Amino acid sequence: SQQGEEDPQALSIQEGENATMNCSYKTSINNLQWYRQNSGRGLVHLILIRSNEREKHSGRLRVTLDTSKKSSSLLITASRAADTASYFCASGASGNTPLVFGKGTRLSVIA
Amino acid sequence: NAGVTQTPKFQVLKTGQSMTLQCAQDMNHNSMYWYRQDPGMGLRLIYYSASEGTTDKGEVPNGYNVSRLNKREFSLRLESAAPSQTSVYFCASTLIGGSNQPQHFGDGTRLSIL
Numbered sequence: 001s002q003q004g005e006e007d008p009q010a011l012s013i014q015e016g017e018n019a020t021m022n023c024s025y026k027t028s029i030n031n032l033q034w035y036r037q038n039s040g041r042g043l044v045h046l047i048l049i050r051s052n053e054r055e056k057h058s059g060r061l062r063v064t065l066d067t068s069k070k071s072s073s074l075l076i077t078a079s080r081a082a083d084t085a086s087y088f089c090a091s092g093a094s095g096n097t098p099l100v101f102g103k104g105t106r107l108s109v110i111a
Numbered sequence: 112n113a114g115v116t117q118t119p120k121f122q123v124l125k126t127g128q129s130m131t132l133q134c135a136q137d138m139n140h141n142s143m144y145w146y147r148q149d150p151g152m153g154l155r156l157i158y159y160s161a162s163e164g165t166t167d168k169g170e171v172p173n174g175y176n177v178s179r180l181n182k183r184e185f186s187l188r189l190e191s192a193a194p195s196q197t198s199v200y201f202c203a204s205t206l207i208g209g210s211n212q213p214q215h216f217g218d219g220t221r222l223s224i225l
Contacts, residue, residue, distance in 0.1 A: 095209060103151060
């Protein structure tokens with residue numbers, strides 16, 4: 001069964017606003033990753049945060065990880081129309097276990 | 112700079128027909144994966160190959176077979192297609208196995224089974 005669950009399922013905001021997406025997972029992880037998927041395309045890796053990290057930044061992206069609550073959030077600041085996409089979290093356990101993806105959040109940024 | 116290439120991009124099959132989806136990567140990655148993506152279901156792992164010569168079942172392997180032809184290529188075969196296998200199929204690769212690094216995805220094969 002899938003481990004990561006994103007919230008909300010869909011989000012619509014105005015250009016320039018911030019977008020926050022949340023991800024919850026069920027068991028212990030080694031790392032958590034976020035991906036973006038534009039319509040009709042494959043997933044593109046955005047950021048990886050390890051279990052011993054609490055926050056990570058990449059450009060306009062900010063990811064937090066709270067292992068005590070088994071949750072992560074992705075914040076996109078000053079959103080643009082080009083940020084319109086689906087965003088997925090993926091949780092990685094230790095060892096050779098493959099990533100487990102959540103169901104995604106559909107973000108629409110309206111110009 | 113192709114990355115992960117999937118062929119074909121679209122395919123329509125009739126129930127009971129067979130089909131092989133092809134995937135090739137040019138990044139010298141050791142591990143490769145096949146996923147299916149259905150509306151509202153996210154990505155579900157079908158099979159993966161941690162290294163050349165090995166394959167393992169994922170979450171939803173029934174009705175599929177795979178072949179790791181060489182380090183570059185990993186194919187997915189539907190022996191007798193069923194309407195429930197209508198989906199978008201994605202291939203991905205990583206430098207090494209496990210979950211500690213980013214996956215690189217192809218742009219998918221959209222498969223419809225009538």
